[in-house]
Amino acid sequence: MDxxxxxxxxxxxxxxxxxxxLLALTHGAQSGVRFAFTAALARLAVFAPxxxxxxxxxxxLLTVSATAFTAVKILGAAYLIWIGLKLLRTRPDSHALGSPAPNLVRAARxxxxxxxxxxxxxxxxxAFFPQFVRAGSYWSDYALLGAAFLLLEGCAVTAYAIAGRFAARLASTRMHWLQRASGGTMVGFGLLLLLARAPTRAAA
Structure with missing residues (x-):
């Protein structure tokens, strides 16, 4: 393993x-780096299994079953669009990005x-991990790679949260535009996910 x-x-x-x-960026802008990282622990808890x-x-299963891939894709896209629309509809003076997030549990969810x-x-x-796994030590290698991924994911969350906090301080008088940008981008991610196609297995 290299x-x-x-x-x-x-x-x-x-x-x-x-x-x-984008969520880490938004949560960092709303309530700071510690809040964003704590909320993102829920993401790591999902990635581990x-x-x-x-x-x-x-x-x-998601590669060979178009139905399974499409079902997950539609549900995920709908949720992203819902979050985006909620951000777009939030009044600038009520829950702007610079104000405290409503609830840590909600952010983690x-x-x-x-x-x-x-x-x-x-x-x-x-698709990515097997390229670095040795057949003779499959489980230990996979566990090591998984642990490394989760650690690096935590570093990425921190980086985005810091960027969000920095952006919030820089644009403290224009929070509603930052919020609108986050909401619009989230809707865009949802629409792009709807257009995603299930990957096909490579021919032998």
Missing amino acids: LAFFLPACFALNLTFGPSN MIAASALGLGL REALVALGNPKAILIFA
Whole structure:
């Protein structure tokens, strides 16, 4: 197993701007880095069994079953669009990004549901990890890679939360525009997820 290649490639995946990292950015702007990181622990709690499922080969289900992929995709897209519309409809003077988030439990639930609603997450684990796993030490390698992924995911969450907090301080007089941008981007992610196609298995 070559960690020198895995770690930078994995961290690049962790840092990819998507709905989960947008939540970390938004939560960081709303209530600070500690709040955002604590909420994101729910995301890590979802990713851990996803990694285990991929190790067991269950990730292939979303590859071979168009129905399963489509069901998860539609549910995930609907939830992202709902979050985005809720952000867009929030009055600037009530829950702007610079004000405290309503509830840590609600923020953690958002993190968990967004992670669950993205079918490509488990496909990443199923397609990316096996490239670095040795047949003779399959389970220990998968466990090590999974632990490294979760650690790097925590680093990415912190980076986005810091960026969100910095942006909130920089644009303290224009919070409603920051909020509108977050909501619009979340809706965009939902629409893009609806357009996503299930990956096909490579020909032997």
